[in-house]
Amino acid sequence: MFGSCDSDSSIRDYYRRQSWGDQSKFKNVLSRLSEEVEESGQLATLTELCELLSFATDSSLSSLMTDSFSPILVKLARQDSNPDIMLLTTRAMTYLCDVNPRSLGFLVRHDAVPVLCQKLMVIEYLDVVEQCLQALEKISREEPLACLQSGAVMAVLNYIDFFSTSMQTLLGKLLQGVTIAHGGVLLSNLVLKKRLL
Numbered sequence: 273m274f275g276s277c278d279s280d281s282s283i284r285d286y287y288r289r290q291s292w293g294d295q296s297k298f299k300n301v302l303s304r305l306s307e308e309v310e311e312s313g314q315l316a317t318l319t320e321l322c323e324l325l326s327f328a329t330d331s332s333l334s335s336l337m338t339d340s341f342s343p344i345l346v347k348l349a350r351q352d353s354n355p356d357i358m359l360l361t362t363r364a365m366t367y368l369c370d371v372n373p374r375s376l377g378f379l380v381r382h383d384a385v386p387v388l389c390q391k392l393m394v395i396e397y398l399d400v401v402e403q404c405l406q407a408l409e410k411i412s413r414e415e416p417l418a419c420l421q422s423g424a425v426m427a428v429l430n431y432i433d434f435f436s437t438s439m440q441t442l443l444g445k446l447l448q449g450v451t452i453a454h455g456g457v458l459l460s461n462l463v464l465k466k467r468l469l
Contacts, residue, residue, distance in 0.1 A: 298324060298337050299337070301317055305344050306344060311353075315357060315360065318361060325364060325368060325370075326367055328367075328371045330371060330373075333371050338371075338374060339378045342375065342378040342379050345364055345384070346379070346383055348361040349362055349387045350387055355396070358391065358397065359397070359399050359400050362406075363403050365379060365407045366406050366410060369407065369410040376413075380415045384411070385408070385415070385418045385421075385424065388404040389422045389427045391404045392428065408424055
C-alpha cells in the first residue's frame, strides 16, 4: 500500500542502517590513515576513502568525522615523495568538499589552501595540479579570503596559458569567486580577462 506508515518507517530504518554502516567504514579508514606509515598502505587506504566519498551523502559523513579527516589529508598532501598519494589526497579533499559543505571550513582551518597553492607553484605532475585546482575552486566558493591570502590568484595566473580551455574555465570560476567576494582584487580579474583574450 502506497504511503503507509510501515513503508515510511522501513525506508527510514534502511537509511539509518546505511548511514551507520558508512560511519563505521569512515572510522575504519580514518584509523588506518592515522596509523599507516608505508606508502602502499596509504595508497590502498586513500583509494578506499575516495571510493567511499564518491558514493557518500551528507548524512553518511558527520562534521566531526570531516574535521578529523582534514588534518590527516593536509599532512599527506604535503608529502612530495609519491605523486599517487598527492593525487588521491587532493581528490579526497575535493570529494570531501562535495559531500559535506562544512568541510570547507575545516580544510581551511587545517591549512589545506596553502598546501594546494604550493602544489600549483611547482608543476611536477599535471594530474595533481588539476586536482588541486578543482579543490581550490570548490573552496573558493565559500572561503575566498583564504584562497586570496594563500596566493591562489597568483598561482593560477602564473600558469593559466598552460592549461586546456576547460581548465581555464575552471580557473576563471576560481578567480571569479575570489574577486566577487573581495572587490579590491578586481585587478586580478582584469588580468585574467586580458590573458584569456
